[in-house]
Amino acid sequence: MNAATGSRRARWAACLAAALTVALTLSACTHKKDTKKEAADKPVALVPITNSVEVRRLWATKISGEAPKLRLGLGVAANDQRVFVASHKGVVEAFAVDSGKRLWRHSVKAPLSGGPSAAFGLVIVGTSKGEVIALSEADGTPVWRVRINAEILAGPAIGTDTVVVRAVDGKMHGLSAKDGSESWVADQQVPRLSLRGTSAPLLSGDLAISGFDNGRLLAVNRRNGTTVWDTAVGQSHGSTELARLIDVDAPVVGDGEDIFAVAFQGRLAHISRDTGQVLWTHDTSSYRGLAVDDTSVYVSTSEGNVVGLDRRNGTEHWTQKALARRQLTAPVVYGGYVVVADGGGVIHWLNPADGEFVARALVDKSSSSKPVTSKTISLDRRISSEPIVANGLLLVFTDSGLLSAFRAPPYVKH
Numbered sequence: 001m002n003a004a005t006g007s008r009r010a011r012w013a014a015c016l017a018a019a020l021t022v023a024l025t026l027s028a029c030t031h032k033k034d035t036k037k038e039a040a041d042k043p044v045a046l047v048p049i050t051n052s053v054e055v056r057r058l059w060a061t062k063i064s065g066e067a068p069k070l071r072l073g074l075g076v077a078a079n080d081q082r083v084f085v086a087s088h089k090g091v092v093e094a095f096a097v098d099s100g101k102r103l104w105r106h107s108v109k110a111p112l113s114g115g116p117s118a119a120f121g122l123v124i125v126g127t128s129k130g131e132v133i134a135l136s137e138a139d140g141t142p143v144w145r146v147r148i149n150a151e152i153l154a155g156p157a158i159g160t161d162t163v164v165v166r167a168v169d170g171k172m173h174g175l176s177a178k179d180g181s182e183s184w185v186a187d188q189q190v191p192r193l194s195l196r197g198t199s200a201p202l203l204s205g206d207l208a209i210s211g212f213d214n215g216r217l218l219a220v221n222r223r224n225g226t227t228v229w230d231t232a233v234g235q236s237h238g239s240t241e242l243a244r245l246i247d248v249d250a251p252v253v254g255d256g257e258d259i260f261a262v263a264f265q266g267r268l269a270h271i272s273r274d275t276g277q278v279l280w281t282h283d284t285s286s287y288r289g290l291a292v293d294d295t296s297v298y299v300s301t302s303e304g305n306v307v308g309l310d311r312r313n314g315t316e317h318w319t320q321k322a323l324a325r326r327q328l329t330a331p332v333v334y335g336g337y338v339v340v341a342d343g344g345g346v347i348h349w350l351n352p353a354d355g356e357f358v359a360r361a362l363v364d365k366s367s368s369s370k371p372v373t374s375k376t377i378s379l380d381r382r383i384s385s386e387p388i389v390a391n392g393l394l395l396v397f398t399d400s401g402l403l404s405a406f407r408a409p410p411y412v413k414h
Helices: 005-024 035-040
Strands: 058-064 076-081 083-084 091-098 102-107 112-119 123-125 130-134 142-148 163-166 171-176 184-185 201-202 209-211 216-221 228-230 253-255 258-262 266-272 280-285 287-290 298-299 306-308 315-318 330-334 336-342 348-352 357-362 389-390 393-395 400-406
Touching: 076 112, 076 389, 076 393, 091 123, 091 142, 123 163, 130 163, 163 209, 171 209, 171 216, 184 216, 201 253, 253 287, 258 287, 266 298, 287 330, 306 336, 330 389
Parallel strands: none
Antiparallel strands: 058 400, 076 083, 083 091, 091 102, 112 123, 123 130, 130 142, 163 171, 171 184, 201 209, 209 216, 216 228, 253 258, 258 266, 266 280, 287 298, 298 306, 306 315, 330 336, 336 348, 348 357, 389 393, 393 400
């Protein structure tokens, strides 16, 4: 084994150790059995609530997926009345948003690990072997297939002429939307130890923006890859490598001229899109992500809290702590409510004004006359990717390949 290969294997082992540590236990690894510590690491059991909002599951369908042991970047995407999902086994499928009817199915014969993303007539996925694969939105016909030689753990960003892909080696690639040919590459230094995951790139105006494992946010010209600005979101602290992890793994969120990003063991930052200037920060830690509406920013923290902040200045309005260690997804704003899903397959609706629960639903149940409770994390029900909103429905995809569509009435401010 040569030095380069040894280095790559060492870094992979380190990344895997960090990912399992942070994502599953949020504590340092130990070979000694500690009963008190094990109890402290268990997900909080849900306190039963009575739904004050009616939540209905309209349809559900299962694709040939599996519950992966490692964290992957597979999720759900929607565009033009269609919803797209993919499995690690290489199956990409399209369904009608309103009915769940399967429209097409295509096997790319490769281990998928990132995506899908869908826009401008393309559905694009990434593989653990470093391939980027584009299919037709209309019928799943292959359009192009290229290799970038590094695992892809986040969905690409698709523009009219450019596809931007982030890989685990710290590189952001600009590809031609027409044929996949490479136009440019931008990169950041990759720390020796990092979380397993990458930030999904964002296209905003003339910029391609992505977070990196060194805690920085990079914006480049989407046409030629030249750097426009480079801003620190996370700041390294601590005496150990685990304590100094500052990855920006959560997707960057853009809304007009505002950019929002959050780092693990770092801070949430509101950034000017045009200049990269940090407008305000709030100390927190997240590797899953955030959501914004006209007045607020909502973040799922590493500890399993959901926090609501003032969009103008970052002032914390409320913190919901009843979901600790439940492996939350990033939040999404649906019908005015804040919605998060967890590793037990439970979907939670929160009041945006105070963070209180207003409803819960199980991903694999059409309805329930009893309050939803869950004490454990379930591989069969686990939800890792954030729910998305399409055509007035909330779409939720489990790691095991179950796609469900929910509907609830909109939030009414009292």
